[in-house]
Amino acid sequence: MKSYSNKKRNPYGLRLFFHLSWLLLLSILFSAPVFAQETHHDTKWLKPYKITDPDKIAELLPYFPSRASTNGKTLTPDMFEQPEVCQSCHSEIYQQWKRSVMAKSWDDPIYQALFKRASIATKGEIDNFCIACHSPIGMTSMDATAKMIDTKEHLPGVNCEVCHNITGISGHDNGAYVLSPNKEKHVKLGPRSDAVSPYHKTEYSDLHTRSEFCSTCHNVSHPVNSTPIERTYDEWLESAYNEQGIHCQDCHMTPGPGVNDNPGRSAVMGKEREHIYSHEFTGGNSTLHNYFNEPESAELARAMLRSAATIEFIDLPHEVTPGELITIKVKVTNVGAGHKLPTGFPEGREVWVDFMANSAQDATTVYRSGAVVDGHTEPNTRNFKVTLGDSDGNVVDLNVWEVDRILADTRIPPKGYSVVDYTFLVPVDVTGTLSLSATLNYWPFSQMLVDELLGEGKLTVDIVEMTTTSAEVNITEQTATTAEGTVTASVPKH
Secondary structure, eight states, X not given: OOOGGGSXXXXXXXXXXXXXXXXXXXXXXXXXXXXXXXXXXXXXXXOOOXXXXXXXXXXXXXXXXXXXXXXXXXXXXXXXXXXXXXXTTOHHHHHHHHTSTTTTTTTOHHHHHHHHHHHHHTTTTTHHHHHHHHOHHHHHHSOOOGGGGGSSOOOOOSXXXXXXTEEEESSSSTTOEEEOOOTTTTEEEESOSSOOOSSSEEEXXXXXXXXXXXXXXXXXXXXXTOOEEEEXXXXXXXXXXXXXXXXXXXXXXXXXXXXXXXXXXXXXXXOOBSOOOOSSOOXXXXXXXXXXXXXXXXXXXXXXXXXXXXXXXXXXXXXXXXXXXXXXXXXXXXXXXXXXXXXXXXXXXXXXXXXXXXXXXXXXXEEEEOOEETTEEOTTOOEEOXXXXXXXXXXXXXXXXXXXXXXXXXXXXXXXXXXXXXEXXXXXXXXXXXXXXXXXXXXXXXHHHHHHHHOTTSOOOOOEEEEEEEEEEEEOOEEXXXXXXEEEEOOOOO
């Protein structure tokens, strides 16, 4: 039998074969995304699948435009227990949760003010979109709306009954959790396979140990145009932390940064464990803790921020000359955050460098960039943040519902760094040394934005000094000619 290589080829047959093959391949390529969109709504790199049929929306997204669902159940408030019931056995965990931002997710005054604006502007169409993550029980069992903010009816934030009754997720954004309480069987889901309680049944949930659990509310897409507004989960997903198996819970459910072991009991009658998950859920919002008079939690938030980054001068000149331009470079490295620095709500979160160059001789400021002026960082501040825009490309400072695109993103990825530089003129009359300082600051919202939302003097934003560095550069002896004449500057002899 002759081998295929020895046969005489038919060029026309081959062309037909390749032509048909390409047609088949193209048909697969163009049909595959449709199939993927219909069966895998959480596939990241595909344009989000849009449901347009009202009946289908009602069936698949009962709390549209959020992606939350209840496994087909109709929920009522009596299906959920009060956190105080949990307190009797989980006293320490309850106290941690009570002072957490999770507990205050509905009561946060900045959230409430911004939510009311958004609700009025959209005629209530985005209410479920916001409430899904700020009061899941309120949305699914109490018909919550933004109008309840100004009533005496209190809505629960993210409490014990929310997290420990989530049975699954249907995606990675916009509240895509499945909240399914089971009061009849009295089952609570958690990260332990050997937990035993005299009060309720327990079931192990692998989901509760992974970042995917957090993704449903820590990825936010615009409900109409799908603009990626918040992407904390995706930032982690693409990081070295994910590759190393370090999840959100490993950093935000510990007693503090760098504390990996937290031995103890999660319940008074529970087993002694090598590690108990802290329910402080420590992040970076010391401002909110200050507002609720929680100084210890505020300091924990500051400690978390201080562990996130380093700052240093690089390629410093050995000396500078009066009357000449110099460039100073500052390197900021994200060493501790498993997501971008900063992450979260983009209209508020800002990290920036406050840089100063002073004359060491008389302490006068030669150059500064990064001061807070009129409640916001001054123009040309080297900052790390997201800038959002509307459909016309205008910057959106407050009305997040108008967002249509990302105009800029200067944030620092996990394990990444950014180098910023400052070029300025050294005055001709400066002598001795030039003192340089660079401070990395953070705030969750600018004071200007908070004043706009709440009124001036209602809430003071806590500016956290994350880290700082300083250096001195010698000034050379130099004769410089100016319009006024000749000035001689000399370096003191050491």
